[in-house]
Amino acid sequence: MKKSINRALNWLWEQHFPMLCLLCEQELASTSPDHLCQYCRLALPFNVGACSCCAIPLQPGADHTNEIRLCQKPPLLCGQCLTKPLADHAVVPLIHRGNAAHLMHRLKFNQGEPEGRALAHILLTHIRLKCPNRLPDLLVPVPMAYWPAVKRGFNQARLLADCLGRELDLPVAHTLLTRRLGPSQRSLSRAERRRMAPDNFRWRNETEQNALRGKHVAVVDDVMTTGATARQIIKLLRLHGAARVDVWCATRTPSLHQ
Ligand SMILES: [Zn+2]
Ligand SMILES: [Zn+2]
Numbered sequence: 001m002k003k004s005i006n007r008a009l010n011w012l013w014e015q016h017f018p019m020l021c022l023l024c025e026q027e028l029a030s031t032s033p034d035h036l037c038q039y040c041r042l043a044l045p046f047n048v049g050a051c052s053c054c055a056i057p058l059q060p061g062a063d064h065t066n067e068i069r070l071c072q073k074p075p076l077l078c079g080q081c082l083t084k085p086l087a088d089h090a091v092v093p094l095i096h097r098g099n100a101a102h103l104m105h106r107l108k109f110n111q112g113e114p115e116g117r118a119l120a121h122i123l124l125t126h127i128r129l130k131c132p133n134r135l136p137d138l139l140v141p142v143p144m145a146y147w148p149a150v151k152r153g154f155n156q157a158r159l160l161a162d163c164l165g166r167e168l169d170l171p172v173a174h175t176l177l178t179r180r181l182g183p184s185q186r187s188l189s190r191a192e193r194r195r196m197a198p199d200n201f202r203w204r205n206e207t208e209q210n211a212l213r214g215k216h217v218a219v220v221d222d223v224m225t226t227g228a229t230a231r232q233i234i235k236l237l238r239l240h241g242a243a244r245v246d247v248w249c250a251t252r253t254p255s256l257h258q
Pocket of ligand 2: 056079
């Protein structure tokens with residue numbers, strides 16, 4: 001009932017205010033859940049041929065492909081994940097550059113909700129393609145420290161997790177973890193990010209913490225750079241009994257060495 005009312009309201013809205021592509025601003029011919037025209041969508045830098053556990057691109061140049069492809073081969077693994085896998089499975093559809101980085105920048109610094117929904121929709125499409133029968137029991141957005149969250153006014157990881165939770169009908173654990181205030185990650189080098197204090201994240205909600213035992217959890221974030229943040233949270237979740245932890249992230253920086 002609620003969905004059909006929303007659809008009717010959307011239809012009425014579109015009759016008066018046609019939807020424009022978020023990138024080229026051309027009018028969209030039909031309702032597009034990611035707010036992108038077909039040309040801009042196909043020109044996005046998709047993260048193809050990436051490691052299954054940390055999503056680092058493994059095949060040089062593969063990210064220039066202009067189509068979404070499903071890999072039917074055995075899972076690809078990077079050198080680090082062969083011995084120390086980051087997550088049980090990582091879904092990160094875009095390389096963090098060009099228009100993908102542009103959408104992310106507008107989401108983070110201009111409170112771009114349409115850009116957030118666009119990135120969440122692209123992530124959702126890849127989740128449905130790559131793990132249709134392996135959805136988690138719970139989504140955990142990466143928390144922001146208190147003051148940065150107040151300053152920015154919202155948490156982009158939470159926005160992505162909420163969109164995904166609504167579409168996939170999955171619960172989102174907003175109050176499971178809290179983050180200690182540290183230096184802004186953007187001010188840190190890659191080496192410093194990797195050395196980040198291991199107790200940056202703490203439990204906030206004991207009831208939810210106890211309910212983790214045996215559960216399949218997906219950690220949701222906006223950009224993955226070194227994977228240090230995800231590694232800390234995954235370690236905490238596993239310590240408290242999570243049986244399987246995946247990472248869902250919108251974009252991935254292209255190389256550990258950049
Ligand atoms: Zn466009
Ligand atoms: Zn890897």
